[in-house]
Amino acid sequence: MKKKFLIASHGKLAAGLQSSLEILANKGKDVEIINAYLTEEDYTPKITAFIASVQSDEQGVIFTDLFGGSVNQKVVNQVLTAKKDNIFVISNTNLPIVLSLLLSPDDTLTRENITATIRDGQVTLLSLTLPTGKTDDLDAFF
Amino acid sequence: MISQIRVDDRLIHGQVAVVWTKELNSPLLVVANDEAAKNEIMQMTLKMAVPTGMKLLIRSVEDAIQIFNDPRGKDKRIFAIVNCVSDATKIAKNVQNIDSVNVANAGRFDKSDPKQKTMLFHSVLLNPEELAAAQELAALPQVKAYNQVLPNNPKLDLQEALTKL
Numbered sequence: 578m579k580k581k582f583l584i585a586s587h588g589k590l591a592a593g594l595q596s597s598l599e600i601l602a603n604k605g606k607d608v609e610i611i612n613a614y615l616t617e618e619d620y621t622p623k624i625t626a627f628i629a630s631v632q633s634d635e636q637g638v639i640f641t642d643l644f645g646g647s648v649n650q651k652v653v654n655q656v657l658t659a660k661k662d663n664i665f666v667i668s669n670t671n672l673p674i675v676l677s678l679l680l681s682p683d684d685t686l687t688r689e690n691i692t693a694t695i696r697d698g699q700v701t702l703l704s705l706t707l708p709t710g711k712t713d714d715l716d717a718f719f
Numbered sequence: 720m721i722s723q724i725r726v727d728d729r730l731i732h733g734q735v736a737v738v739w740t741k742e743l744n745s746p747l748l749v750v751a752n753d754e755a756a757k758n759e760i761m762q763m764t765l766k767m768a769v770p771t772g773m774k775l776l777i778r779s780v781e782d783a784i785q786i787f788n789d790p791r792g793k794d795k796r797i798f799a800i801v802n803c804v805s806d807a808t809k810i811a812k813n814v815q816n817i818d819s820v821n822v823a824n825a826g827r828f829d830k831s832d833p834k835q836k837t838m839l840f841h842s843v844l845l846n847p848e849e850l851a852a853a854q855e856l857a858a859l860p861q862v863k864a865y866n867q868v869l870p871n872n873p874k875l876d877l878q879e880a881l882t883k884l
Binding site: 601602603676677680682697703707708713715717718719 | 733734737738741747759760763767771774775776777786789791792795869871872
């Protein structure tokens with residue numbers, strides 16, 4: 578199934594994510610972006626146009642930066658107004674989640690597989706303690 | 720068998736961990752690098768870069784060659800990663816059953832004199848020793864050698880690029 582992606586953010590986060598996607602996976606062109614509030618221009622029509630572009634046999638994913646932020650509110654508003662059930666909205670977006678969904682081998686996205694992707698792509702506080710002892714095992718490798 | 724030897728001066732990173740392991744369907748990763756084999760900090764950061772569900776071994780080039788020749792690996796798809804062309808050439812000369820060598824990214828962090836380096840592909844800069852190793856690699860009849868940074872980039876033949884220099 579064809580999937581379409583939009584990233585909408587306050588300022589240039591969307592463009593920044595697009596740039597990272599291009600370098601990591603050559604996928605920058607696979608996302609549309611909205612960098613809101615850089616100018617006074619109303620960006621709502623861009624959201625509406627994206628939603629309208631998702632055909633009934635396609636799926637759309639809209640990534641927003643902040644849960645409850647104005648960009649997120651506008652997106653949710655437009656999706657609900659359009660009454661389409663083939664569009665998912667994700668907020669508090671980060672790079673691993675966008676990358677994983679763009680590269681997802683699943684033909685069809687479901688709430689379940691998106692939720693699993695989100696769980697695997699969480700912000701993490703790293704442990705910086707070096708492991709002691711034997712760290713890998715040849716027998717377990719094969 | 721080795722599904723691919725990738726030459727990458729960053730060893731395991733986003734392109735490799737996320738994109739290539741899926742593309743090659745190779746859940747077994749071997750980093751063949753003398754420095755990483757003895758540097759605990761490098762080992763820790765390399766392990767962080769490996770997605771869950773994949774297995775990783777970090778070995779010196781010499782020890783990695785033994786692993787690649789281990790009969791238990793014959794029917795498995797192993798993805799080998801080295802950080803310079805000369806290590807890839809050494810492995811290619813000492814291991815049977817290698818599908819291809821991908822000279823993806825090389826020479827950007829090797830601290831050798833930039834004026835001595837030849838740009839062979841967009842992100843492949845080779846000092847004289849590395850260039851000689853690339854010529855040796857391209858001449859090996861049993862392996863295909865090319866440059867392909869990401870799976871949706873075209874494969875650029877190594878021998879052709881060397882001929883054009």
